[in-house]
């Protein structure tokens with residue numbers, strides 16, 4: 001069976017840019033959110049990578065629209081559960097905390113956190129790709145990653161979680177941390193006894 005690695009995340013966080021880095025398949029990327037409309041797949045070896053549409057168009061999406069995309073993602077994971085090897089949840093590390101704060105001030109659970117918990121509850125192996133690290137100054141990187149970990153229920157420091165969180169910059173082609181986690185996962189799949 002061909003297994004899937006699925007990229008999910010809010011609109012505009014860089015999923016399609018990362019998809020291109022991982023698969024060599026160019027898909028439309030854009031400055032406006034909502035560029036990717038349907039799940040898009042590309043095969044590399046015996047793995048299908050899946051680029052999903054983003055949830056929560058940042059500025060003008062209604063609550064109902066956000067719920068609709070969330071439902072689409074949840075449904076995709078439920079229907080494809082047997083072939084999903086791993087979920088890669090992509091966030092824009094440079095804006096994640098501001099957005100999460102805003103939601104929490106409104107008394108809502110940020111979508112990112114809801115989806116992260118959903119994946120965990122469903123028993124999927126998931127990794128957080130903290131993208132756009134190039135936008136964070138060097139001195140602030142560790143702190144930003146620690147805070148992201150904390151929000152997702154992983155006790156900081158983030159360096160304890162290098163199998164769960166991968167700081168990357170898809171646009172700069174700096175995705176080694178994520179590729180490392182993926183190769184490890186694929187290797188254990190191929191030799192489950194190890």
Ligand SMILES: Nc1nc2c(ncn2[C@@H]2O[C@H](COP(=O)(O)OP(=O)(O)OP(=O)(O)O)[C@@H](O)[C@H]2O)c(=O)[nH]1
Nearest residue numbers: 012013014015016017029030034035036054170171
């Ligand atoms: N600074 C910076 N910009 C990035 C990075 N990765 C992607 N971008 C930019 O972010 C914007 C959105 O990228 P996409 O790859 O289209 O994002 P997406 O998550 O696929 O968006 P949707 O399809 O709308 O869900 C583009 O302008 C990219 O060039 C990164 O690592 N650093």
Ligand SMILES: [Mg+2]
Nearest residue numbers: 015016035036
């Ligand atoms: Mg896209």
